[in-house]
Amino acid sequence: MNIKLFICFCSVIYLAGCQSTSPSAPLTPPDILNNVSFEHQPVESVEEIFSLSPEIINQFHQSIHHTPDAKIITRELLTFIFESSTNKLNYVSGSTLTANQxxxxxxxxxxxxxxxxxxxxxxxxxxxxxQRVYIPEYWALDQGFNMLTGHVNLKINRQAFESQDGVTRFYNYADSLTVDFDPNSREQGFPTQFIDKSVIAAMFYNNKGAQALVNQQYDRAFSYFKAGIDIAPHYSGSWGNVGILFKLNNQYSAAEQAYQFAIKLDEDNNTAKGNLAILLSLTGREEQAKVIQDELELKRQSNPYYHIAKGNEAYIHNEYQMAMRHYRKALTLDKKSHESYFGLARSYYQLGDTKLAERYLKQAHKSARFSFDIERYQSKLSHLSAAINY
Structure with missing residues (x-):
């Protein structure tokens, strides 16, 4: 039986499909978190997530000119983040860290x-x-789990200031600066929504909890998910994730209540809907499950990342022709998708066609944007070339 579990996980991150503001009317959450089957473990405090060490603060102030021109200051801030160390800041999708870390x-x-x-x-x-960026649903496979990733960034207002005679004077600029790993999210003009610090903390806890869940550290996962709910009770993603944890521990009633509440908080939380459908099917309610599954299938047909996820799923089950059909469908929707090219490359390799495998691997390398992916594909190209010429 093939069971897919989708976890809200910002790597890219998490957290697509999850509402980040409180519902218009207060909702009473289900009483399912006072669970004695999980042992509480300590997690990072909110202060620890956002604080900087005195050493970093001192180094930062020494690198800033402290001009009243915020355009200059914000540029210097970016320079400090990306170029102040001997190593450049690297994008690592699963690297959910505190500011200090x-x-x-x-x-x-x-x-x-x-x-x-x-x-x-x-x-x-x-x-x-x-800011939460409303990118299309995007999944990454991790140890048999389809992780739904999302995207957030930071908008800094270019507001200059100076103090004279105890009075602070502000100089406002019409534009602002956005700190973002992915320029593609800005180029494509995806909608954004401001989210507060408590929701960001909840996302942090959910990312850490999701990784613990994948590693079968269930007490740790529960502690993180509960911390996310405690800091932002109306953040839908936390309830969807804790539902997965309950389901994996055969606590089906609690799982269903968690999924239902996640959907009440955000009717567009397709992740919770998909997991609810899995649970309904598992507990003999196939007709109800099919209604949800058909709705989600229709919604996702125009999303290239959905077809990539389906292709990856087929690939791990050795269904290479089926996988390639999904990858090709994804390419008709997004010709720049390096993941689709890579999927085709590895599928052809499994079928023994090294020539086409190399061709599509080169396309993946050409289409990749992040240095991590570029280097990964270059390494695979080198190994493939060596194998072909052996």
């Missing part, structure tokens, strides 16, 4: 980068706001 380790996903940039902007007194 991000700067020290020089690894980050979109969420970690936004947290670090916010902490630095706050240190300078600059006005900054987190």
């Amino acid at each position: 991000t700067f020290s380790q020089q690894n980050a996903n979109c969420l970690s980068l936004s947290i670090l940039a916010h902490a630095l902007a706050e240190e300078l007194g600059l006005d900054s706001r987190f």
Whole structure:
């Protein structure tokens, strides 16, 4: 039996399809979190997520000219983030870190980068706001789990300021600066929505909880998901994720209540709907499950990333022709998708056609934007070339 579990996970991150504002009318959450079957484990405090060490703060202030021109200050802030260390800040999709950890380790996903940039902007007194970017649903396969990724960034208002005779004077610019790993999200003009700090903290906890869940560290996962709910009770993604945890631990009633509440909070939370359909089917309610599944299938047909996810699913089950049909469908919707080219490359390789495998791997390398993917494809090309010429 093939069971797919979709987790809200910002890597890119998480968190597509999940509402980030409170519903118009208060909703009473289900009483399912006082669960004695999970042992509470300590998690990072909100202060730990956003704080900077005295050493980083001191280094930061030494690199900033403290001019009243916020255009210059914001540019210097970006330079400090990306170029102040001997190593450049690298994009790592699963790297959900605190502000301190991000700067020290020089690894980050979109969420970690936004947290670090916010902490630095706050240190300078600059006005900054987190934004959720409404990208299409996008999945990444991790140890048998389809992780639904989302995207966030940080918008810093270019607001200059100076103090004279105890009076602070502000100079406002019409434009602003956006700190973002992915220029594609801005180029395509995806809609954005401001989200508050508590929701960002909830996303942090959910990312950490999702990784713990994948690693079967269920007590740790529950502790993170509960922390996310405690800090932002009306963030739909947290309830959907804790529902998966309950389902994996055969607590079907609690799982169903969690999914239903996630959907009440956000009727567009397709992830929770999909997981609810799986649970309904598992508990003998196939007709109800099919209604939800048909609705989601129709919604997702125009999304290239859905077909990539379906292709990846077919690939891991050795259904290479089926996988290639999905990858080709994805390419008709997005010709720049490096994941589709890579899917075709590895499928052809499994079928013994190294010539086409190399061709599509070169296309994947050409289409990739992040250095991580470019280097990964280059390495695979080198190994494939060596195998062909052996």
